[in-house]
Amino acid sequence: MLQYIGKRLLQSVLTLFIIITIVFSLLRLMPEEGYLGAAADKMSPAQQEIYLTSLGLRDPILVQLGNFYKNLLQGDLGKSVTYRTDVPVVTIIADKITYSLLFGLGAVGLSLLIGVPLGIMMAYRKGRWLDRLGTGYIVFVVAVPAAVYYLVIQMYITELFQLPMLFDEYRPITWILPLTSMALAPTASYAMWMRRYMVDELNKDYIKLARAKGVKERTLMFKHVLRNAFIPMAQYLPATILFTITGSIYIESLYSIPGMGGLLVDAIQRQDNTIVQGLVLVFSSLGIIGLILGDIAMALVDPRIKLGKGGGVR
Amino acid sequence: MTLKKSSILGIQNLVIQFTLRGRILTAIRGISLDLYKGESLAIVGESGSGKSVLMKSIMGLLDKNGRIKQGQIIYNAQDLGKFTTEQEWLGIRGKEIAMVTQDPMTSLNPLKTIGKQIEECVVMHQGLRGKEAYAETLKLLTDVGITDVQKRYKQYPHEFSGGMRQRIVIAIAIACKPNILICDEPTTALDVTIQAQILQLLKNLQQKYGLTIVYITHDLGVVAKVADRIAVMYAGDVIEVGETHEIFFHSKHPYTWALISSLPQLGSKGEQLYSIKGTPPNLFQEIKGDAFAPRNPYALKIDFIERPPFFQVSDTHYVRTWLLDPLAPKVEPPAALQAFFAEGRQYAND
Structure with a gap:
């Protein structure tokens, strides 16, 4: 097991290295004005040249890459030029990620808490009113563009329950709407997958045998079906959780949450290359960690997966 | 029919219907059949003749759209055809009537050790706990011809061959200590050399545990080897x-x-x-x-x-x-x- 995890980690570090190198190289192809920010108009060409040299941008590209990795290992992602001048990128991201993390985890927690049991109950009572209601909800969330129901929430729900619309860190009541808005879609997808995998398992032969040997329907559901249905879930859960953490651009701008969602778009528009680099690093790391965790989770629950010499082959 | 031997299960004028998209399909058309204590009865017939439906109805495992239209299934002075709740059926399934299913490759839960799957039955139907249940499980494994039982107990289904898995399915069935064992095409999924072994095993277990066995099959070769009596089915009728x-x-x-x-x-x-x-x-x-x-x-x-x-x-x-x-x-x-x-x-x- 440890050997397997070690191997997967090593592979991931390599993947990460390739991604970052590609992004780094692509950004060097962008116009250099980005590094000058708002000050560009006030500088003479000679001053610009001196500034760019001081940033190390006149070094050969391989030297630049080397320096970048050297700094990266020391936890230094460079400084923002346009966004908040001379503030380390690490600090900027750290400030923003706290909000996205809180909302993301909150929303994931909420949707797991509601979505998974909902899916289980839908499978258990397949074809009854709860199943139909749940299916209706899932179809609604999938079919209607998110922007529409977010707007409905903003227009009517705020009034109906007298909830404040904009986010204010110090008023807990303002957390409610963003959290529920964010949880709507993942709740539906967790419920949908859970129900689907449960129904899949229920149609298998071993369930027939278990019934024939006299296992109660309820015991059957929770002791046999649930765990088996959870295997495919286990693989994707960590990744979906981590992606929620990276923040929703739309929700964050809707409720004016100072999270990470809008940062990448902002940074690209302002051509703030150091922030873009930093964010790509964070996003891709999260994605890769999600995949590793998924694989590990699956290996933990499924005895059929043999780890070690043969690799992770089923 | 005369009752030369004592009847353990009596089916009388049984009619079973399924509703499929508003249309009614009559799968069993008025069957009367007695099962005698300790015998091996083979039910033969082509696909769709109603063999499996008949057996499922005895265990209350008909699909939701199927129902017993008329007739009786008498076991222990109770009419199983009148059972409606799960609670009633739990007294029969496994405890009184157990089943060996067709395909051993898919009949076991892939995520539970085979030991646990057998033990589940032992705990449920024999009321044993802890060490006693474990010992009984090992004994059952030995009974169905599995060696190195302590090690095997901890293994998962994918670590067994098809014939071995069928032995485990049989162990699960007899772990319930049933009176009647229904074998639904017990050897269809196995290769010919293993078939004979499994049939011999069933015969031995029948003697040892005093089982009444019903074989459902369309393989007359199997029937000739094991059955005392044969019921030929065609279009939902014997x-x-x-x-x-x-x-x-x-x-x-x-x-x-x-x-x-x-x-x-x-x-x-x-x-x-x-x-x-x-x-x-x-x-x-x-x-x-x-x-x-x-x-x-x-x-x-x-x-x-x-x-x-x-x-x-x-x-x-x-x-x-x-x-x-x-x-x-x-x-x-x-x-x-x-x-x-x-x-x-x-x-x-x-």
Whole structure:
């Protein structure tokens, strides 16, 4: 097991290295004005040249890459030029990620808490009113563009329950709407997958045998079906959780949450290359960690997966 | 039917219907059949003849759209056909009547060790706990011919071969200490060398535990090896029932003749194998007369008008065909079959 995890980690570090190198190289192809920010108009060409040299941008590209990795290992992602001048990128991201993390985890927690049991109950009572209601909800969330129901929430729900619309860190009541808005879609997808995998398992032969040997329907559901249905879930859960953490651009701008969602778009528009680099690093790391965790989770629950010499082959 | 031996399960005039998209399919059309204590009864018939539905109804495992329209299934002075709640069925399933399913490759939960799966039954039906349950599980594993049981207990289904898995499925069935064991095509998914072993195992277990076994199969070869009695099913009805030698060598129903003629062993080399012409009747429609009549070369006029009753051939042998009516013309089975009958009877007399 440890050997397997070690191997997967090593592979991931390599993947990460390739991604970052590609992004780094692509950004060097962008116009250099980005590094000058708002000050560009006030500088003479000679001053610009001196500034760019001081940033190390006149070094050969391989030297630049080397320096970048050297700094990266020391936890230094460079400084923002346009966004908040001379503030380390690490600090900027750290400030923003706290909000996205809180909302993301909150929303994931909420949707797991509601979505998974909902899916289980839908499978258990397949074809009854709860199943139909749940299916209706899932179809609604999938079919209607998110922007529409977010707007409905903003227009009517705020009034109906007298909830404040904009986010204010110090008023807990303002957390409610963003959290529920964010949880709507993942709740539906967790419920949908859970129900689907449960129904899949229920149609298998071993369930027939278990019934024939006299296992109660309820015991059957929770002791046999649930765990088996959870295997495919286990693989994707960590990744979906981590992606929620990276923040929703739309929700964050809707409720004016100072999270990470809008940062990448902002940074690209302002051509703030150091922030873009930093964010790509964070996003891709999260994605890769999600995949590793998924694989590990699956290996933990499924005895059929043999780890070690043969690799992770089923 | 006479009760020479004591009947353990009695099916009387059973009718089972399914509702499929608003249409009604009659899968079982008025079956009466007794199961005697300690015997091996084989139910044979082609696909769709209702063998499996009949057995499922005995365990309350019919699909949701199926129901018992009329008739009774009497076990222990209770009518199982009247059971509606899960609670009632839990007293029967596993405890009284257990099942060995068809495909051992998919019949075990892939995520539980086989030990736990057997133990679940031991705990549920024998009320043993902890060390006692563990010891009983190991004993059951030994009983079904598995060696190195302590190590095997902790293994998962994917670590076993097909034949081994079928042994475990059997262990699960007998772990419930049932009176009746229903084997639904127990050897279909296994290769021929393993088939014989599994059948022998079932025979041994039958003696050891005093089981009554029902085999559901369309493999007459299997039937010949294990069954005391045979019930031949066609289109949701038992059309001939008798002791094994009676069905094999004295059968009277044209469908049974056709079935036996289809045995590859009976064909001669170079000739096409025998097959029954036509297709089974559509069970969505009400069947008038003898269901087999349209495919029956010996069919009489009355076969298309009225359903034949059971005619008694011997104490144990009953046939549902108008050919046995005193007014019917005398009909002999096909020549090839007559030779087979003669050979078989002679062999039996030796």
